[in-house]
Amino acid sequence: MPIIEFRNLFKTYANQEGEEMNALENINLKVKDGEFVCILGPSGCGKSTLLEIAAGLLPPTKGEFLLDGTPRTGTSRDIGVVFQDSSLFPWRNIRKNLEFGLEIAGVDKGIRAQKVQEAIEMVGLSGFENKYPHQLSGGMRQRAGLARTLVNNPSCILMDEPFSAVDHLTRLTLQEEIVRIWQREKKTIIFITHDVSEAVYLATRIVVLTPRPGRIQKLFDVPFPQPRNRNDISFIEIIEKIYMCLNNPEGKDGKIEYTI
């Protein structure tokens, strides 16, 4: 049973001249329980808009967003969001930041502390509970941002380019960790990125969006079991196929055009 579904979804913005522009056009996508879907596309293709609609932060102009088969608008405790720059509150230490969702939900203090401790251990932040966000590195902040979402135990996690602000090596480690957490916790993850190899490393399915307006251009299944080998020949072949797809947004067949 698909737990998340976008049905004939449109999002229109008015630009400065007052003309209406489609940011998203006719998005139809079903995400099944436990899937890891990467949404891939160049910047400005409406990836983040799509995620904000799923998070309930933005209403679609037309079409529906369904959760477990029922249309819904607005946020849901069953959908967690990890933001691009982790968005931790600088006035709370890590433990307090992680507690935020439970505090809002009115969860008892003792249970709160226990769940936060579990999440801290899950993302490997033990020993940093009492630090403030500015005392942590970018990668650690991103772990904390992920843990803050995990604490609330949503069945689906939306991630908006969560690793785009960290250095390459940290990024690879974080990718491995997110896969480990996904396998262990059996979450459904929708992960937005513009990094093709990241998408191929992580996803069970990749959705390629076209730029302006954002339409679904192509879906790729990534059938390899986790953990994956980044140097595997079939792994690299999929990356190449996706690059071809991205370089031909009109859908024409052809080789990659190299321009240097």
Add this chain to the structure above:
Amino acid sequence: MAKKQQKRKPKQPLWITFTQAAMIAALLLFVEFVVSRGYVNPIFLASPTQITNELLYMLEKNTLLPHLLITLQEAAVGYVIAAVTGISIGVLFVTFPKVEKLFTPFFAALMAIPKTAIMPLLIVWFGIGFRSKVVMVFLFCMFTVLFNTVSGAKQTKAEHLKVAKVFEANHAQIIFKILLPSALPSIFAGLRVTAATAITGVLFAEMVASRGGAGFLLSEAQQVLNTPELFLIIIIVTILSVLFVTFINFIEYIVCHNWRTM
């Protein structure tokens, strides 16, 4: 470790400190010399010795501390009322943007009135005692705190509000857990500026009409051409003003020394 490093200030070469001290000493000696030798009319300038003597005399006669206490009380009461009111109205404005829209022009107009112009009216309304001084300090301070609270809350990061929405925080939770903490640095900036303003306000009010206070001493000393006392009071209120600002800095340090806005 990181914290310690952050606190350590770049070390100043010793000779700079030494020269600065020497310059001050030279200035004091020069003033002492020209005044005691009679090169300058003693109405215009007071020597350090005269000022010290004046201090000892006033302490002995107990004519200094009671007045300072009056000034401090007036300033502190007015300041605290201004801070509480300013922050409360600020929270109200942030909570109900329509209320803010409705009242902002009026508050802006009130803020624009040169406060010193209202002083004669305040004396008519509240007399020349404690109350008119408190109201003056209040008017000097309240608007800055109010507008700093509102503008601080408006600088809340959009991402932080999204986080709150995703976790389904209600209106009150968004205000007290997100907007106000975000506004704190700006609120403290307002409190710091108005701490010095509060002293200015109370001195002015006391100089216009009063029966006591540092401002009263100033106008009294001026009338009898007691220049050493004028210098003494100026030095004391300057120290008071610095102490007041330092106190606010200290409170800010206690409240938010752990975090920095990123």
